[in-house]
Amino acid sequence: MRMSTRKRTGAKAGGRTGLLQSRRPGRAVAVICSLALAVGALAGCGAGAKAQDGEDISFMLDWTPNTNHVGIYTAQRQGYYKQAGVSVKILPTAQAGAETSVENGVADVGFSKLSNLAAFNAQGADLRQVFDIGQKPIGRWCSLASRTDIKTPKDFDGKTFVSFGSAEQTAVVKQMIKNAGGQGDFQRATSGTSTFATLTSGKGDFAGFYVTWEGVQADLKGPKLHCFVQSDWGVPGNPDQIGFVVSSNWLKQESHRQALRRFVQASKRGYDWALAHPDQAADILVEQAPAARIDPQQARASMERIVKEGYWTGQPGATTLPGTVDMGQAQTYLDFQQTAGSYQDGKGGKLKRAPQAKDLWTDEFVK
Known part of the structure; x- marks a missing residue:
């Protein structure tokens, strides 16, 4: 999960080492495979790993595997993607970032958050968030x-x-x-x-x-x-509405839309199962991402905290993921950042109007 134009802190095995920083959105397709990619995830490096149109989904992580991604690994392990008729290839995070990689067609879907898209789209990108797990700020x-x-x-x-x-x-x-x-x-x-x-x-x-x-x-x-x-x-709204993002241009092809719908629905099943079985889901993450060397105790404790405090559901102890963005919380935060002068257009000028959450999100594939 990152902010708009990100540089990143050094990655330690098993996850981030600090709140991810922002990096200026770019167009260059500079993809460098992370050593933290799980061996168990079917992945390649660069454009050659892109999934076949209408059949598969290539998914790019935003960082080394961690509990934010547990629903994807769980859906893979439980066979939900196979049941949905979609084959998922999990790609390692790229130096350019998941957003730039999705924008340039290196990956079909990436992991990001709504406030990232606000900054990227302000500078000329055309990305949409299609699935959200962040119901509370983390x-x-x-x-x-x-x-x-x-x-x-x-x-x-x-x-x-x-x-x-x-x-x-x-x-x-x-x-x-x-x-x-x-x-x-x-x-x-x-x-x-x-x-x-x-x-x-x-x-x-x-x-x-x-x-x-x-x-x-x-x-x-x-x-x-x-x-x-x-x-x-005094900082309003929820900046951490994190989840899956795609390029609007990629969505123009009907076969992509069909594959995305199956992928999102199966992923939601994976996240719901993980919420209902937090310890087992944590173990699946550890097993499916061995190269990340995730501490099993940390993974289990993380899942326990996520469920107990309702970070993905908005309700402590709940086990069903809404999967949608809270538009009020999203727009409130974007308006705050606009007032602070955080957003720039492609020429480095300040935006005249805050990015609109309704233009960054669609619930078409969740429902």
Whole structure:
């Protein structure tokens, strides 16, 4: 899951090492296979791995395999794709990003989030989100728990934010600091191979993490984190409506639409099964993605947190995925970012109007 034009923090086996940063949308098809691709996933590298039109779906991950992808691996393992008459090839994340790869036809479907599409489409892309698992925000803004001088986001003022300068993240952090009574001024540092390591080295003071993955890792293995939820500090809407994205141009072919509908419906079955059987689904993820070297304990704890706190369903303990975007929450967040001046057009100018969630999403393939 990424923000618009992303650079990324260093990937550690089994998942992200910090809240993914944004990178400028580009047109170049520069695909580099990740070593973290699961051996069990039928995948190739580059355009040669693209699925056959009307028969298969090639799906590109946004990062190394983690619990956000568990429904895909579960649907594969449980035979749901085969039953739906679609063959799925899981592709490794590309250096160019899933969005650019989908836009350029390297992959049929990719994993991303709605706010990414807002930034990409503002600069000339034509992407649509077709399936969503993010019903509640999962991003957290954290310092090490050992930093007793940081008690509220106000204390981020004058500190160093471990990031890559994303306009979206900058807007969020500034708003949090100001609402806590600060000025919204901070420095930036680039993360090394691990955001945790960058913080513990003293090269940075706070960073973004995902509560369902890095948050679980910190709880299990440390270092302990002290985190803030952006909605508690004046940032409206849900920035983490994550799921499947496609190119509108690709959707023009009826055979693609038919294959996509079968893929989305089977994937939803996979996610629903995972919610109902969290421990078994976590084990499937670990088994199906051996090269990612996912910690089984972290995978199980992550699935437990996802179910217990209702991150995919909006209801704690629920086991049926809506699969749809909350349009009100989406537009509220896009409007916030527009007011902050985060979006640019293809010439580097500010947009006159906020990206519209209704133009970025379709529920046609979920229902």
